[in-house]
Amino acid sequence: ELPYLGVRYIPLTADVADEYGLSIQNGAFIAPSNSSSAPSVVAGSPAASAGLQEKDTITAVNGTQIDQGHSLTSLLDQYTPGTSINLTVIRDGKTIQVNVTLGKDPNS
Secondary structure, three states: OOEEOOOOOOOOOOOHHHHHHOOOOOEEOOOOOOOOOOEEEOOOOOHHOOOOOOEEEEEEOOEEEOOOOOOOOHOOOOOOOOOOEEEEEEOOOOEEEEEEEEEEEOOO
């Protein structure tokens, strides 16, 4: 079974960082959504329960950095649903730690 976090994100690149005025160039950026039917943080999801927000940038999963060779999805896929993981998140320029218990992917 695939683990489920419940965020829609953009892999950060220099261009994306410029567009959103971000100071970092690696990570999973939870971009603001223009659609109520496709929110960036899915209601009732593990991400929502953990308090992740639009404009957060997830930079690491259990200490493993997200970069060009390690996407958020590939890092999460190492874990099973029900596993508690620690995400390093940059919010408003501050680094915070967010603990999330992964759910089951509703689409798998």
